[in-house]
Amino acid sequence: MFDRMLGNYLVEQGRLTGEQIKQAYEKQAQSRARLGVIAVAEKLMSIPQAEQINSLQASKDKYFGDLAVEMGYLTPEQVTRLLGEQGNAFMAFSQALVDLGFLSLDEISNLSQEYASKHGLMESEIDALKCNDISRIVPIFTKDADEKTVKMLIVAVKNIYRLVDQHVIIGNLEKKSSVSGECVGYQKTIGRDKICNCISGSYSDLQKMAMSYTKEEFIETREDALDALCELINCTNGIYATQESTESEMIDLEPPVYITHFANIKASVVYSLPVYCSNANVFINISDAEKTEIG
Structure with missing residues (x-):
C-alpha cells in the first residue's frame, strides 16, 4: 500500500512527473527488489555497506x-528473512525508482520520513504500510471506530486487496450521520452483531470496481455492477460472521440489496472509509443495522 501512497506524494510534491511514476509502476510489476535495497530499507545495512557488497560482486x-x-553485515537468519521480502511491493517500487535513475535509496528513505512526518505516522505504522500488513494498517486509519467496525473493515480491505486490486489505498475514516451515493449496495448482519455494511460512490467508480472484481472488460448495466459489489459485500460479511460467531452467539446475514439511483445512508453514526482501488474512489460505510435507514 505504501508504494502507491508514496508514489502519489512524489507526484504531488513535483519530485516525479505523472509519466515517470507510470514508468516506475510498470517496472515494479516486472521486477523483484534486490537484497541490498531491502537490507537498506530495513535499516539492517547502511548505503555504503550495500554499495561495498555490490562492488565486491563484480569480482x-x-x-x-x-x-x-x-563481511559481518548480516546474519544468515537475516538473509533468509530478506529473501522472503523480495516480492514486497514497496521494495520492488524502490528498486524500480533506483533502476530508472529517478531517485537514490537515500532520497527514498528521506522522502518516506518526510511523508510520515507530514501525515503524523509513527515508524511502526510506516513499517506496517511498507509490509502491506492490512491487519495493522486498517487500525491506523480507523482510530475513532469501535472494535466491531474495525474488525469488519479489516476483512473488507483484505477482500478488496485479494479480489479487486492489490494496490488498494485507504484514507482516514470519517464519522458521519449520513452518507450519500449515486448508487449503493449493502447488506445487514443479524444475531449478536447487527451491522450494516454498505459500498457507495458514483456509478462510474463503482462500475470500475465491479469490473476489477468480476474480471470483466465491461459491465453494461447498473444492476450488474451493483450485483457484483453486493456479492463482494456478502463475501466480507460471511467471513466476518464465521470469524466472530460462537456456538451460543451466532451472526447471520440478510440478503444483500442494491439501489441504482441516488440514495442516502442515515444512522446515528456512519463510519465511512474512503477507498481508492482500480482507479476508482469509493466508500465502505459501516453502521448499526437497527439504526440505519437507506433510501
Missing part, C-alpha cells in the same frame, strides 16, 4: 547475501 562469483554474511 567475486557470490550472492549478495553470502558476501554480507562474510
Whole structure:
C-alpha cells in the first residue's frame, strides 16, 4: 500500500512527473527488489555497506547475501528473512525508482520520513504500510471506530486487496450521520452483531470496481455492477460472521440489496472509509443495522 501512497506524494510534491511514476509502476510489476535495497530499507545495512557488497560482486562469483554474511553485515537468519521480502511491493517500487535513475535509496528513505512526518505516522505504522500488513494498517486509519467496525473493515480491505486490486489505498475514516451515493449496495448482519455494511460512490467508480472484481472488460448495466459489489459485500460479511460467531452467539446475514439511483445512508453514526482501488474512489460505510435507514 505504501508504494502507491508514496508514489502519489512524489507526484504531488513535483519530485516525479505523472509519466515517470507510470514508468516506475510498470517496472515494479516486472521486477523483484534486490537484497541490498531491502537490507537498506530495513535499516539492517547502511548505503555504503550495500554499495561495498555490490562492488565486491563484480569480482567475486557470490550472492549478495553470502558476501554480507562474510563481511559481518548480516546474519544468515537475516538473509533468509530478506529473501522472503523480495516480492514486497514497496521494495520492488524502490528498486524500480533506483533502476530508472529517478531517485537514490537515500532520497527514498528521506522522502518516506518526510511523508510520515507530514501525515503524523509513527515508524511502526510506516513499517506496517511498507509490509502491506492490512491487519495493522486498517487500525491506523480507523482510530475513532469501535472494535466491531474495525474488525469488519479489516476483512473488507483484505477482500478488496485479494479480489479487486492489490494496490488498494485507504484514507482516514470519517464519522458521519449520513452518507450519500449515486448508487449503493449493502447488506445487514443479524444475531449478536447487527451491522450494516454498505459500498457507495458514483456509478462510474463503482462500475470500475465491479469490473476489477468480476474480471470483466465491461459491465453494461447498473444492476450488474451493483450485483457484483453486493456479492463482494456478502463475501466480507460471511467471513466476518464465521470469524466472530460462537456456538451460543451466532451472526447471520440478510440478503444483500442494491439501489441504482441516488440514495442516502442515515444512522446515528456512519463510519465511512474512503477507498481508492482500480482507479476508482469509493466508500465502505459501516453502521448499526437497527439504526440505519437507506433510501
